[in-house]
Amino acid sequence: MKAAQNPDLPLPWVSGLRPPTPGKDWREATAAWILGDIGKLPSGKRTSQAETGLGIEPSHYWYVLRAERQFGYTVFLSRASIDGWLKESGGMTPFDSGGLWHGFIPANPASIDSETKKSLFNRYNRSLIGWPDAFCDYIAANYDDFKGYIQGLPPRTGSPPIMTSPPSSAQAWTWEARVTRKTFRPEQVQPLKIYWHLAESDHFLNWVETASRYDDPVQEQLTAWVLDSQEICPTSESPAIRAGLDLVKNLQDLGIHR
Amino acid sequence: MIWLDDRIEVSEEGQGLQGVYAWGIDGDLRGNEARMQGRLPFLTQVDDARVFAARTTNWDLDSKQNLVVFQTEAEAAQHGTQLFSQSKTAILPGQLVVLFGPRFVTNILAIEEPHLSAWMEARKSAQSGFRIVHLRTEDFENLARSISEVAKKCFDREVQRLGGEKLSEKASAALEVLRNTGHAPVYDQAIRALVAEWIQQKPDLYRKTLKLTALRLRKSPEALEQDAKRHLDILLHKGLGPKTVTTAALPVRRSVRPRTHRTSASSKYRYPNALPSWRKGHKSETGNTLHE
Numbered sequence: 001m002k003a004a005q006n007p008d009l010p011l012p013w014v015s016g017l018r019p020p021t022p023g024k025d026w027r028e029a030t031a032a033w034i035l036g037d038i039g040k041l042p043s044g045k046r047t048s049q050a051e052t053g054l055g056i057e058p059s060h061y062w063y064v065l066r067a068e069r070q071f072g073y074t075v076f077l078s079r080a081s082i083d084g085w086l087k088e089s090g091g092m093t094p095f096d097s098g099g100l101w102h103g104f105i106p107a108n109p110a111s112i113d114s115e116t117k118k119s120l121f122n123r124y125n126r127s128l129i130g131w132p133d134a135f136c137d138y139i140a141a142n143y144d145d146f147k148g149y150i151q152g153l154p155p156r157t158g159s160p161p162i163m164t165s166p167p168s169s170a171q172a173w174t175w176e177a178r179v180t181r182k183t184f185r186p187e188q189v190q191p192l193k194i195y196w197h198l199a200e201s202d203h204f205l206n207w208v209e210t211a212s213r214y215d216d217p218v219q220e221q222l223t224a225w226v227l228d229s230q231e232i233c234p235t236s237e238s239p240a241i242r243a244g245l246d247l248v249k250n251l252q253d254l255g256i257h258r
Numbered sequence: 259m260i261w262l263d264d265r266i267e268v269s270e271e272g273q274g275l276q277g278v279y280a281w282g283i284d285g286d287l288r289g290n291e292a293r294m295q296g297r298l299p300f301l302t303q304v305d306d307a308r309v310f311a312a313r314t315t316n317w318d319l320d321s322k323q324n325l326v327v328f329q330t331e332a333e334a335a336q337h338g339t340q341l342f343s344q345s346k347t348a349i350l351p352g353q354l355v356v357l358f359g360p361r362f363v364t365n366i367l368a369i370e371e372p373h374l375s376a377w378m379e380a381r382k383s384a385q386s387g388f389r390i391v392h393l394r395t396e397d398f399e400n401l402a403r404s405i406s407e408v409a410k411k412c413f414d415r416e417v418q419r420l421g422g423e424k425l426s427e428k429a430s431a432a433l434e435v436l437r438n439t440g441h442a443p444v445y446d447q448a449i450r451a452l453v454a455e456w457i458q459q460k461p462d463l464y465r466k467t468l469k470l471t472a473l474r475l476r477k478s479p480e481a482l483e484q485d486a487k488r489h490l491d492i493l494l495h496k497g498l499g500p501k502t503v504t505t506a507a508l509p510v511r512r513s514v515r516p517r518t519h520r521t522s523a524s525s526k527y528r529y530p531n532a533l534p535s536w537r538k539g540h541k542s543e544t545g546n547t548l549h550e
Contacts, residue, residue: 025288026288026289027414069326070328073284073285073286075274102333106329121518167329169326169329198440199293200440202440203293206437209438219466223474224473233291235395236315237313238284238313
């Protein structure tokens with residue numbers, strides 16, 4: 001079965017706690033994510049620079065179906081709406097747009113100016129309408145199955161002229177979804193699961209209980225959600241590794257390969 | 259991610275890792291000031307611009323699965339906060355970078371456990387009082403458990419010493435350590451937090467702790483409260499033996515001071531009025547009236 005045809009589409013959008021959010025610590029960022037309150041988190045400086053440079057409206061960002069291993073501290077999985085998107089809701093690119101703007105995504109020729117970056121972005125930028133089909137078509141064209149993509153292996157063709165071999169890394173072929181801050185509604189991208197270490201879980205729940213600014217019902221909501229939805233990872237392993245393995249397993253269990 | 263200004267050498271001991279340095283740490287400084295945390299390292303090699311982020315402790319520089327590669331230090335640094343560290347201790351594969359927050363260090367020293375204090379004092383202070391060591395995963399977890407045990411004992415001893423009359427600074431520090439080592443069972447933390455809030459007569463906080471920790475432990479608030487009362491009772495009657503305490507079954511806040519210090523007989527049992535079910539006139543499950 002094709003993933004896009006599955007009504008319980010297991011194509012979560014993934015985020016992590018890197019880069020650090022100015023003015024907010026990781027506990028507040030986590031609580032905001034669980035409560036669907038991410039609009040209150042300010043954009044990072046470099047994110048704003050990339051948005052200005054590429055002409056993107058201020059947005060929230062996720063990777064599609066990939067836990068980026070560099071964001072290893074805490075990994076969030078979200079269930080994204082399939083329908084109901086408008087053209088102005090946001091967009092998707094088959095690479096990390098911030099990475100492109102800041103020069104961390106190598107292309108041919110090696111040195112590209114701002115205008116070229118912008119035109120490259122516009123060439124591959126697409127609307128969120130029908131995103132699962134577009135994503136699944138990309139996987140079918142570039143990988144034998146989802147596993148290769150989730151593991152960060154290079155695509156067959158990818159998005160030329162972006163390089164698909166070193167020094168390029170998975171950032172250059174991981175799909176990025178964005179929803180504009182102006183149009184974002186919590187029900188469009190709902191929290192599904194959190195991967196972290198026991199120490200982070202305990203610390204977060206202690207913080208919710210003793211030091212957070214939330215009222216009692218919200219504290220209970222946060223605690224109950226974490227207890228029901230968390231995956232505790234071994235200290236010796238980054239949560240991103242565990243989340244990646246689970247993403248592969250969930251698709252395989254459903255018999256979805258591409 | 260935290261990046262270090264001074265590179266920490268990676269030991270070449272049987273690993274062929276000459277010229278490899280710890281470049282940073284996967285974690286945050288902000289929000290972790292009171293914590294002890296074990297994080298995975300980021301590494302660099304001499305004559306190589308790349309930064310490798312270990313994703314498991316079984317890292318080596320040839321493994322694609324366990325490492326993330328940033329092509330430049332600038333690329334890696336965009337995700338991090340800089341930490342100025344004077345530590346030059348070698349690091350080995352299999353180790354975590356353990357980061358002690360400044361408040362955690364202060365609390366450890368406040369507990370005044372000689373060995374632990376001496377060990378902590380021997381660690382060089384980095385930026386803003388953060389301290390760094392490198393430990394194998396099992397050693398990190400053992401250290402965290404040992405610190406938790408020390409903190410538990412310190413808290414209990416302090417409550418006992420003051421007869422549950424007030425919470426000393428040392429007990430408060432011990433409780434904060436207990437809640438921030440990451441390896442103390444939630445139950446142990448909860449019981450002591452409830453005792454602390456009861457002693458401090460903070461009924462709102464007490465009720466909140468009871469409700470939320472009961473949820474976390476999947477216990478009823480009543481059962482958790484009984485456990486907290488029993489723990490306090492044992493502390494205040496240490497020497498009588500738990501059996502005697504259990505049969506007494508009175509979660510009373512009994513002073514260890516002689517009655518002569520009291521103005522009336524009834525004042526030997528003082529209950530904060532606002533505390534749920536520990537207040538005046540409450541009847542226990544056994545039917546005992548908890549206050550005359």
